[in-house]
Amino acid sequence: MQKLKTFSIGGVHPPENKLTDHMAIRDLPPPPQVAIPVSQHIGKPGQLQVERGTTVRVGTLLAKADGFISAAVHSSVSGTVKKIDSVIDSQGHRRQAVIIAVEGDEWEEGIDTSPELLEDISLDRGAIVTRIAEAGIVGAGGATFPTAVKFSIPEGRTIDTLIINGVECEPYLTADHRLMLENADELIVGTRLLMQAAGVARAFIGIESNKPDAIELLQERIRLKAGEGKIPEGFISVLALQQRYPQGGEKQLIQAATGREVPSGKLPLDVHCVVSNVSTTIAVYQAMQKNRPFVDRIVTVTGKALVAAGGGANLRVRIGTPLGAVIEAAGGVPDGTGKIIMGGPMTGRSVTSLEVPITKGSGGVIMIDRSEARRYAVGHCIRCSRCVGGCPMGLEPYLLEKLVQKERYEEAEALSIMDCIECGSCSYSCPANRPLLDWIRLGKGKVGELRRARMRGTT
Amino acid sequence: MSTEHLIVALPPHERSSVSISRIMWAVVLALVPTTVAGVFFYGIRPLVLTLVAVAFAVAVEHLVVRYLFRRETTSITDGSAVVTGMLLAFNVPASLPFWQIALGAVVAVGVGKMAFGGIGNNPFNPALVGRAFLLISFPVDMTTWPVPGAARLSLDLSAVTGATPLALVKDVGSAGLGQVDLPSYLDLFLGNIGGCIGEASALAVIIGGLFLVWRGFIPWQLPLVYLAGLAVVTGVAWVVNPGIYVDPLYHVLAGGAMLAAWFMVTDMTTSPMSLTGRIVFAGSAGVLTGVIRLFGGFPEGASYSILIMNALVPVIDRHIRPRTFGHGKSGGAA
Numbered sequence: 001m002q003k004l005k006t007f008s009i010g011g012v013h014p015p016e017n018k019l020t021d022h023m024a025i026r027d028l029p030p031p032p033q034v035a036i037p038v039s040q041h042i043g044k045p046g047q048l049q050v051e052r053g054t055t056v057r058v059g060t061l062l063a064k065a066d067g068f069i070s071a072a073v074h075s076s077v078s079g080t081v082k083k084i085d086s087v088i089d090s091q092g093h094r095r096q097a098v099i100i101a102v103e104g105d106e107w108e109e110g111i112d113t114s115p116e117l118l119e120d121i122s123l124d125r126g127a128i129v130t131r132i133a134e135a136g137i138v139g140a141g142g143a144t145f146p147t148a149v150k151f152s153i154p155e156g157r158t159i160d161t162l163i164i165n166g167v168e169c170e171p172y173l174t175a176d177h178r179l180m181l182e183n184a185d186e187l188i189v190g191t192r193l194l195m196q197a198a199g200v201a202r203a204f205i206g207i208e209s210n211k212p213d214a215i216e217l218l219q220e221r222i223r224l225k226a227g228e229g230k231i232p233e234g235f236i237s238v239l240a241l242q243q244r245y246p247q248g249g250e251k252q253l254i255q256a257a258t259g260r261e262v263p264s265g266k267l268p269l270d271v272h273c274v275v276s277n278v279s280t281t282i283a284v285y286q287a288m289q290k291n292r293p294f295v296d297r298i299v300t301v302t303g304k305a306l307v308a309a310g311g312g313a314n315l316r317v318r319i320g321t322p323l324g325a326v327i328e329a330a331g332g333v334p335d336g337t338g339k340i341i342m343g344g345p346m347t348g349r350s351v352t353s354l355e356v357p358i359t360k361g362s363g364g365v366i367m368i369d370r371s372e373a374r375r376y377a378v379g380h381c382i383r384c385s386r387c388v389g390g391c392p393m394g395l396e397p398y399l400l401e402k403l404v405q406k407e408r409y410e411e412a413e414a415l416s417i418m419d420c421i422e423c424g425s426c427s428y429s430c431p432a433n434r435p436l437l438d439w440i441r442l443g444k445g446k447v448g449e450l451r452r453a454r455m456r457g458t459t
Numbered sequence: 460m461s462t463e464h465l466i467v468a469l470p471p472h473e474r475s476s477v478s479i480s481r482i483m484w485a486v487v488l489a490l491v492p493t494t495v496a497g498v499f500f501y502g503i504r505p506l507v508l509t510l511v512a513v514a515f516a517v518a519v520e521h522l523v524v525r526y527l528f529r530r531e532t533t534s535i536t537d538g539s540a541v542v543t544g545m546l547l548a549f550n551v552p553a554s555l556p557f558w559q560i561a562l563g564a565v566v567a568v569g570v571g572k573m574a575f576g577g578i579g580n581n582p583f584n585p586a587l588v589g590r591a592f593l594l595i596s597f598p599v600d601m602t603t604w605p606v607p608g609a610a611r612l613s614l615d616l617s618a619v620t621g622a623t624p625l626a627l628v629k630d631v632g633s634a635g636l637g638q639v640d641l642p643s644y645l646d647l648f649l650g651n652i653g654g655c656i657g658e659a660s661a662l663a664v665i666i667g668g669l670f671l672v673w674r675g676f677i678p679w680q681l682p683l684v685y686l687a688g689l690a691v692v693t694g695v696a697w698v699v700n701p702g703i704y705v706d707p708l709y710h711v712l713a714g715g716a717m718l719a720a721w722f723m724v725t726d727m728t729t730s731p732m733s734l735t736g737r738i739v740f741a742g743s744a745g746v747l748t749g750v751i752r753l754f755g756g757f758p759e760g761a762s763y764s765i766l767i768m769n770a771l772v773p774v775i776d777r778h779i780r781p782r783t784f785g786h787g788k789s790g791g792a793a
Contacts, residue, residue: 009784014473171473251784264785338466345472352467366472373466379479379537380579384727386477389734394783396732416783424471431479432579438469 006242007252010392034320037095043069059108072136076318078106090342135287141277144361167248170344175298190285301330303367324354338373379432387426397426404443483538489667496660501553513544515564546586549657604653624713647712668721682720688745715761736779
């Protein structure tokens, strides 16, 4: 194997705890009731298309995209709309949601639910992007940015590299790992579709070296497809990456793959790259080849006590399924659980209720034992510089913390506080348990306010 | 299941297992080889001296936290006072009176550390503050050196004393180095020489230092850069006039350079925050050490050079910042 690539600044090594990486994906049947928020993405909420009493099937449009940065939302079940209500989502926000009482499992006509692999792809760039938008696909890695927007490349701009993000650098999570193992061919077709959409002749699938089976399998399948003449030689290559958090951060991954640095405040587009997560790419395959909108996703349900007791799972879950039903299917909440996290342990949110619905960005549910869930007493900064050394953006978290505490936001801005990607490496590495990221996040909000005020001032 | 006892907190939910106390106790462990070497060469007294220093350092910290800061808890379990006590003891002659080291420990922790608010807030290395205080207050006792192996089991080492390797080569005058009987490099390396407890054995210090590098608690660059800075300055002098200046290897192995390189220059609280800044800090301290040794009033300059550089840390931190992602010239498309 070639030398493992990685990013150049900072990074930490949290314990992996990939406890569920050997568990095959299981289908979780639709629950008796789902709550599907009309906003599961970054951007404007979708425009509601149904009302109380509407009969829906799997794939029925519930809300259509409203404006450019927005996304469509489809029903993940068949049944009757019981009401439109607000629910608390995994981020703690109240969101308008469609509550559906489930009856049977009827799919919209034209959706192909068979496992048959369809490899012949459309060559029309515009048609692919339109279909991605119609299918309501958003970044499933957690960022939930509408995928169609990412691939709507503005006039005059060019992309030369597509990077498929199979890094899954968050501890515990194994959803993308399982998908790469079980749906390698679909991933390759999805990659070809996105290459077509972006107009590129080069794609990398970036995978951390702790998933050698996925690396090997994808390399083998790509060789096979090249041998069959389905894809040109060197068209798609697997990129084995060093295990290092946050290797899966968009900017870090682009640098590891191409050596290019996304300039501060700019987008991957500015260095001619576009990045798409594994789950997202497979959703693109489903949308294009099988006419299947984004109605379900893979969720890793894990935790030390859960897996030790024989539980844990990688489940294919219908969007809108309550958290409680997902946990129940994987063995239930173990005794002594002190915290339930939706997402990964480095960037996910802890939830207060088991009613929270699974949404398009929910890749994992982690149950943490009470002994590991509490925060430790905060000590003095001993200037050990571990936060500085760990920051993948080259910032000085200890100093940003102090500046924000003293409300010196302009200075924090000058020290690039807005470049923070909120990966949590600083708080993770602090030996004094200082909540560095909490303060930095507060500071980013304040600097954002300042900037908006300045914009108003000049116009 | 009831969810009312669930803990809600912002991410990250993972925490590194490296805590302040883990770092400090690792430093204590790293100082054990030097303690053993001290006992091997100077007998039982250095061990007792170290214990006295540690006991007073810890006691002062505890008393200040309890009765001046009025806190319910104590901070002594983090191990930092133990480190200060040990480093102070390693920076004095094995024959120093017990009451003097006790006083030194009180000043090191009380003035050098707690007066600034305790751990993390002290601008100067507390052990070196203590040593500077002792050197000014008790210049004779602080510069009387027992010779190795004089009295292994006795607490009185004053009978047989000698000069340190650095004192031997200081101001040799027109007669040149030829007239002095210098210790061999091997004796310097192993520690079979006169000097402070922790100055003696370069080998023991390196073993402890490598342990800290291996644990990831100190960057390997710092000791090397410090010693390189020292070697360059003393090397230039040696090339210009080898008759009166000893070679750089002698300087690197003799005196407090090794202890300073691995345990003082690498002190987290009193050094800059960026790696580049820390390298500049270490290199400058090395150069200053050489300058003081060659041209200053004292034969040894390790501790003063570091105290001077401690004072410059805010300046270094202001001007040398880590490279920020996406701001450099390497950005943009290929």
